[in-house]
Amino acid sequence: DAKTTQPNSMESNEEEPVHLPCNHSTISGTDYIHWYRQLPSQGPEYVIHGLTSNVNNRMASLAIAEDRKSSTLILHRATLRDAAVYYCILSLGSNYQLIWGAGTKLIIKP
Amino acid sequence: DAMVIQNPRYQVTQFGKPVTLSCSQTLNHNVMYWYQQKSSQAPKLLFHYYDKDFNNEADTPDNFQSRRPNTSFCFLDIRSPGLGDAAMYLCATSRDRAGGRYEQFFGPGTRLTVL
Numbered sequence: 001d002a003k004t005t006q007p008n009s010m011e012s013n014e015e016e017p018v019h020l021p022c023n024h025s026t027i028s029g030t031d032y033i034h035w036y037r038q039l040p041s042q043g044p045e046y047v048i049h050g051l052t053s054n055v056n057n058r059m060a061s062l063a064i065a066e067d068r069k070s071s072t073l074i075l076h077r078a079t080l081r082d083a084a085v086y087y088c089i090l091s092l093g094s095n096y097q098l099i100w101g102a103g104t105k106l107i108i109k110p
Numbered sequence: 111d112a113m114v115i116q117n118p119r120y121q122v123t124q125f126g127k128p129v130t131l132s133c134s135q136t137l138n139h140n141v142m143y144w145y146q147q148k149s150s151q152a153p154k155l156l157f158h159y160y161d162k163d164f165n166n167e168a169d170t171p172d173n174f175q176s177r178r179p180n181t182s183f184c185f186l187d188i189r190s191p192g193l194g195d196a197a198m199y200l201c202a203t204s205r206d207r208a209g210g211r212y213e214q215f216f217g218p219g220t221r222l223t224v225l
Contacts, residue, residue, distance in 0.1 A: 030210065031210055032210035032211060034210075034213065036214075036216075041219075041221075042218055042219070043114075043116075043200050043202070043216030043217050043218050043219045044153065044200070044202075044214075044216045045216065046213040046214065046215065049211075049213060051210075087152060090210075091210035091211075091212075092210055093210045096141075096158065096160075096165075096207035097155070098155070098214070100152035100153065101152065102151075102152060103152060
């Protein structure tokens with residue numbers, strides 16, 4: 001079964017880059033890798049997604065390993081507003097399902 | 111701004127008393143989802159509508175039902191809430207569901223308390 005594994009929590013200093021890892025060794029060739037984040041008492045917010053190539057958008061970058069069994073979400077310059085739970089998710093190419101990881105709680109220190 | 115709206119943000123009900131949560135969207139998306147999220151857990155999909163086609167997850171209790179009267183609105187009905195149904199309920203939409211490419215847009219959630 002598809003599954004993602006993430007660290008429970010990470011700490012980073014404000015204005016420094018943050019690298020959030022995710023393992024998804026059971027990924028299939030058509031599964032997309034999605035990242036969402038959830039601030040306290042809010043709904044999840046889409047961050048970025050990709051299939052094989054690295055992706056950049058205004059919020060973050062997604063680095064995908066060549067074998068696709070792991071990926072890293074990169075926040076280039078963390079701010080206090082980036083403190084949230086970050087979910088690494090497989091969006092299955094075979095159907096509509098999202099396979100959610102347990103999430104990494106990101107703590108930003110001023 | 112186009113968005114997903116959930117009402118109410120907080121709902122208190124009594125054990126066994128039916129409750130309805132509502133969701134509306136201005137994104138004109140085909141797919142609407144309902145998730146249940148308990149404390150410190152990832153959201154769990156209950157069911158979704160692809161246009162008018164209802165899709166129930168295999169492990170969603172019969173106590174939970176949904177209605178989608180039109181593209182914009184979707185309702186979650188809990189027929190007889192138990193204490194274990196206290197949770198955050200999240201509505202989400204996506205333009206399509208096929209192939210993993212489409213991101214989901216979430217509402218702010220409704221926190222349900224069962225007394």
